[in-house]
Amino acid sequence: MDSQEIKIREYTSVGEVSGPLIVVQGVEGAAYGEVVEIETPSGDKRKGQVLEARSDAAVVQVFEGTSGLDTSGTKVRFTGETMKIPVSVEMLGRFFDGLGRPIDKGPEIISESRYDVNGAPMNPYRREYPNEFIQTGISTIDCMNTLVRGQKLPIFSGSGLPHNELAAQIARQAKVLGKEEQFAVVFAAMGITYEESNFFMKDFEKTGAMERIVAFMNLADDPAIERLITPKMALTTAEYLAFEEDMQVLVILTDMTNYCEALREISASREEVPGRRGYPGYMYTDLAMSYERAGRISGKKGSITQMQILSMPDDDITHPIPDLTGYITEGQFVLSRELHRKGIYPPVDVLPSLSRLMNQGIGAGKTREDHSGVSNQLYSAYAEGRDMRDLVAVVGEEALTDRDKKYLEFADRFEREFVTQDRDENRSIEETLDLGWDLLSMLPERELKRIDDDIIEKYHPKHRS
Amino acid sequence: MAIKGEIIKVAGPLVVADGMRGSTMYEVMRVGEERLLGENIGLEGDKAYIQVYEDTTGIKPGEGVLGTGMPLSASLGPGLLKNIYDGVQRPLMEIAERSGDYIERGLDVSGLDVNKKWDFAPSIAKGEEVKAGQIIGTLPESKVIEHRVLLPPRINGTIKEINEGKFKIDDPIGTLEKSGEETPLYIYHKWPVRIPRPYIEKMEPDEPMITGQRILDVFFPIAKGGTAAIPGGFGTGKTVTQHQLSRWSDTDIIVYVGCGERGNEMTEVLKDFPKLIDPKSGEVLMERTVLIANTSNMPVAAREASVYTGITMAEYYRDMGYKVSLMADSTSRWAEALREISGRMEEMPGEEGFPAYLASRLADFYERAGKVTTLNGKVGSVSVTGAVSPPGGDFSEPVTQNTLRITKVFWALDSSLADRRHFPAINWLRSYSLYAEELSKWFDENVAEDFTSNRKDAMRLLQQESELQEIVQLVGPDALPERERLVLEVARMIREDFLMQNAYHDVDTYCSIEKQYEMLKVILKFHEYASDALGRGISVEKIADLSIRDEVARMKYIPQEGVEMKLKEIYGEMDKEFKELA
Numbered sequence A: 001m002d003s004q005e006i007k008i009r010e011y012t013s014v015g016e017v018s019g020p021l022i023v024v025q026g027v028e029g030a031a032y033g034e035v036v037e038i039e040t041p042s043g044d045k046r047k048g049q050v051l052e053a054r055s056d057a058a059v060v061q062v063f064e065g066t067s068g069l070d071t072s073g074t075k076v077r078f079t080g081e082t083m084k085i086p087v088s089v090e091m092l093g094r095f096f097d098g099l100g101r102p103i104d105k106g107p108e109i110i111s112e113s114r115y116d117v118n119g120a121p122m123n124p125y126r127r128e129y130p131n132e133f134i135q136t137g138i139s140t141i142d143c144m145n146t147l148v149r150g151q152k153l154p155i156f157s158g159s160g161l162p163h164n165e166l167a168a169q170i171a172r173q174a175k176v177l178g179k180e181e182q183f184a185v186v187f188a189a190m191g192i193t194y195e196e197s198n199f200f201m202k203d204f205e206k207t208g209a210m211e212r213i214v215a216f217m218n219l220a221d222d223p224a225i226e227r228l229i230t231p232k233m234a235l236t237t238a239e240y241l242a243f244e245e246d247m248q249v250l251v252i253l254t255d256m257t258n259y260c261e262a263l264r265e266i267s268a269s270r271e272e273v274p275g276r277r278g279y280p281g282y283m284y285t286d287l288a289m290s291y292e293r294a295g296r297i298s299g300k301k302g303s304i305t306q307m308q309i310l311s312m313p314d315d316d317i318t319h320p321i322p323d324l325t326g327y328i329t330e331g332q333f334v335l336s337r338e339l340h341r342k343g344i345y346p347p348v349d350v351l352p353s354l355s356r357l358m359n360q361g362i363g364a365g366k367t368r369e370d371h372s373g374v375s376n377q378l379y380s381a382y383a384e385g386r387d388m389r390d391l392v393a394v395v396g397e398e399a400l401t402d403r404d405k406k407y408l409e410f411a412d413r414f415e416r417e418f419v420t421q422d423r424d425e426n427r428s429i430e431e432t433l434d435l436g437w438d439l440l441s442m443l444p445e446r447e448l449k450r451i452d453d454d455i456i457e458k459y460h461p462k463h464r465s
Numbered sequence B: 001m002a003i004k005g006e007i008i009k010v011a012g013p014l015v016v017a018d019g020m021r022g023s024t025m026y027e028v029m030r031v032g033e034e035r036l037l038g039e040n041i042g043l044e045g046d047k048a049y050i051q052v053y054e055d056t057t058g059i060k061p062g063e064g065v066l067g068t069g070m071p072l073s074a075s076l077g078p079g080l081l082k083n084i085y086d087g088v089q090r091p092l093m094e095i096a097e098r099s100g101d102y103i104e105r106g107l108d109v110s111g112l113d114v115n116k117k118w119d120f121a122p123s124i125a126k127g128e129e130v131k132a133g134q135i136i137g138t139l140p141e142s143k144v145i146e147h148r149v150l151l152p153p154r155i156n157g158t159i160k161e162i163n164e165g166k167f168k169i170d171d172p173i174g175t176l177e178k179s180g181e182e183t184p185l186y187i188y189h190k191w192p193v194r195i196p197r198p199y200i201e202k203m204e205p206d207e208p209m210i211t212g213q214r215i216l217d218v219f220f221p222i223a224k225g226g227t228a229a230i231p232g233g234f235g236t237g238k239t240v241t242q243h244q245l246s247r248w249s250d251t252d253i254i255v256y257v258g259c260g261e262r263g264n265e266m267t268e269v270l271k272d273f274p275k276l277i278d279p280k281s282g283e284v285l286m287e288r289t290v291l292i293a294n295t296s297n298m299p300v301a302a303r304e305a306s307v308y309t310g311i312t313m314a315e316y317y318r319d320m321g322y323k324v325s326l327m328a329d330s331t332s333r334w335a336e337a338l339r340e341i342s343g344r345m346e347e348m349p350g351e352e353g354f355p356a357y358l359a360s361r362l363a364d365f366y367e368r369a370g371k372v373t374t375l376n377g378k379v380g381s382v383s384v385t386g387a388v389s390p391p392g393g394d395f396s397e398p399v400t401q402n403t404l405r406i407t408k409v410f411w412a413l414d415s416s417l418a419d420r421r422h423f424p425a426i427n428w429l430r431s432y433s434l435y436a437e438e439l440s441k442w443f444d445e446n447v448a449e450d451f452t453s454n455r456k457d458a459m460r461l462l463q464q465e466s467e468l469q470e471i472v473q474l475v476g477p478d479a480l481p482e483r484e485r486l487v488l489e490v491a492r493m494i495r496e497d498f499l500m501q502n503a504y505h506d507v508d509t510y511c512s513i514e515k516q517y518e519m520l521k522v523i524l525k526f527h528e529y530a531s532d533a534l535g536r537g538i539s540v541e542k543i544a545d546l547s548i549r550d551e552v553a554r555m556k557y558i559p560q561e562g563v564e565m566k567l568k569e570i571y572g573e574m575d576k577e578f579k580e581l582a
């Protein structure tokens, strides 16, 4: 498509301005998805994209918003191109705005390779199944919801919860055991505050990772519609680094909630039939177009691991944003306000959390042979302990059997000793699993039904000492 | 005559063209200069509304549209098995060869390998009268499946010529004559995917599809030729359950449709199936499998077509006399594709924005399941299980509700079970199978005469448990009388030692129907002994403490060969331990 003949056509026939959209009349041959350049009456330049192409008009979404645009003095140039970004390793260590323009006073990126930001669907036949264990040093992740390289695993959070701290800690500590490889972090900010983005940058700087970062920044006071393109810029860059430059790329997308709000705004302006809670019916597909750009390709060395951060409106996991995300991603880490209130960091509630690719990345030769058993047993014991807590709230602790009391105590210790760790505490997988055994050993051995006998013989503290 | 028109509007996957009078509904169209594949889904005066199966970015009003005169059709012939297709039957392996790691558009690839030669042996002779749908010969398609070459439905006549030998799909294998007109015969034919393939009559499904999954086979069985819905919020186990069904079901052919879901899930099947051994045939599972993968990031319109492509292939193998099972994951994504296209056509939206015809589309789809007498007299079946992904996990939404009105089996997934890693997270109190009664006879005759009564006993215990749990929630477990506390103990054994089944455990992943029966029987036997012991004044605490319970719990991990031995041991030990409880 690169060789497309570029016919530049300019129009001044803006017929209607509505929300983030303009309708340009009398346009001939505007292509669906084509990029347009808009010049405001005051000479300001903006970018837009054709959302609907008709034989006599084009509906255009304006990324920087329509304020200052009018129906008489606005010029619209159709570029004949879809949205593209020049990509190169020179991007490492650089900062861009939400549309990919440098904001760090560095030079423009010049490259032969200009990639279409929409990408193309990866052929499922060419995918390589992710199976390499990433040690994050965080027990609730490594043991309970193991992350593997090439996975897409979001953090479901809420306002005021330490999702940024957790994401930064993961980015800092994540490593594949026994490997020294080129890594990169592609960071896409969508509508987050300056403080939040600064937090990440400071953290990256502290660890000397700054040269390995590419950042795309659309902050809270940047145009809302622009953030619809930001993740696409980031993922296009990531694809280049991973599959052309053989790097292990971690993409952090934050905050997807702001992205979805922008999507809703466009949809409302177009007067589309709204889906659940006003979000467009195609939001699932739209999100999938970005989220599915994670993974590995057979025969290629690099990989794209994606971590989306989103704040659940009202802490409601059934809200369309977390809900549709969970339907696409390969699991989720769910942060809990209740644990946070108790002062527990990281406040990961393991019960609704999940890593769907975990089974591929654990076990003998990858983590340790007891991993799956320990994890399953910790799950069932903690779930049972939590049930007991609910029960005690009604009937009091006296009504519990001895067995029930043990589980109650287990749940407390699990939260205090296993879930809780310091913000720079980096536990090895062995330490994490041993800690798990420590807790499990407070239960009668026969209760450990999810662990094979020979594994118990080998790893249970009672048999080990 | 091919109709030629001109694009007047492009809105995502929907293209509107003018000058299309004479074009027909569901006709395949070539859209724009890149000749993207599309299909008419609405006609209005000179205008045609076309859903395009490829990304429409860059397409402009003014570009041409060309009718093909053909409805969207599947190519049905050898080579479907072991293949993986997108929603409109383009082979992904072939696409990878042409366009590499990513799927480019405008690729024109044939659904069946045009170069491969197949060993065809006719089963009819020159001069023979043949009827529509008749088997005219066979060829080995995979290690386990003999491909029975069918005369296309709606065609009949006299065989003028028929040859044995090696043929490519485009080589004629003979000719058919009817009223002086000659038609060449091939080892494949095309069939429009939106039209059900004809058969002589539907029969009552009366045989279970054995899945090797305990909760399904014992409590909520699906019949061969039946329909089941499996709704559940994200992460509750729709995909794993459907993968399990396609691995272990005792049908001849599996058609797995990944409709708008994850790419890696299809990769997982591609990686596993060539290694996993089918317990029935002893060959690898891939030998009987057709995969359709139109993942969530692939074009939405092709997602809509994918379920039809899949069910047409399933009917085709049914017509050869095979038992076929189709899994669609997820039908909600198909319904959403309908909604998206309908919205772009500015149709009047129904409930939650879905088009008013959602219910009838779902019904028409599931209606294509069934056990039938085929046109050639053989009996074949298509079973359909559809995953449903309700927003927020709330089953009151339109896709779940409309599906449940049609399907006969309901496997209700429950996030609270999934959260505690009780898998399969199928809620035993909410789920049902309308086949259970009819199939009882089969189970009692073919497995054991007390199969059904055991199932009923076990279900009764689970129901009692849930009633007792309510009391416990109010007053604590101490307040219950001994006999009821025993019910709680035994119900827990049923839940943990029988219903829970780990798809990732080498042994537990598949459980033969005989072993299923034995496992449940052991637990019920324990209940009998224990009730008796209670009668002798022994406390539940003591009973719960018996070490035989651990043996029962580990039964699921005993490989098939060792089951019989283990059972003897368990019964012996059980008898001993209870006797010793004085």
Ligand SMILES: Nc1ncnc2c1ncn2[C@@H]1O[C@H](COP(=O)(O)OP(=O)(O)OP(=O)(O)O)[C@@H](O)[C@H]1O
Residues within 6 Å of the ligand: A387, B416, B417, B422, B469, B495
């Ligand atoms: N499959 C199961 N395995 C183990 N325990 C179960 C199972 N199903 C139900 N229970 C028990 O029943 C209790 C109540 O079930 P469940 O939590 O599903 O009810 P709920 O209505 O969802 O409760 P809540 O309103 O607290 O979420 C559970 O806490 C658990 O003790």
Ligand SMILES: Nc1ncnc2c1ncn2[C@@H]1O[C@H](COP(=O)(O)OP(=O)(O)O)[C@@H](O)[C@H]1O
Residues within 6 Å of the ligand: A354, A355, A356, A357, B232, B233, B234, B235, B236, B237, B238, B239, B240, B241, B423, B424, B425, B501, B502, B503, B504
């Ligand atoms: N039968 C099972 N045995 C073990 N784990 C299971 C089983 N069913 C589901 N799971 C677990 O639940 C996760 C989510 O299941 P999946 O089928 O992908 O959910 P859904 O398709 O409903 O979103 C899986 O990745 C797996 O960890």
Ligand SMILES: [Mg+2]
Residues within 6 Å of the ligand: B416
């Ligand atoms: Mg509960």
Ligand SMILES: [Mg+2]
Residues within 6 Å of the ligand: B238, B239, B240, B261, B329
């Ligand atoms: Mg799924």
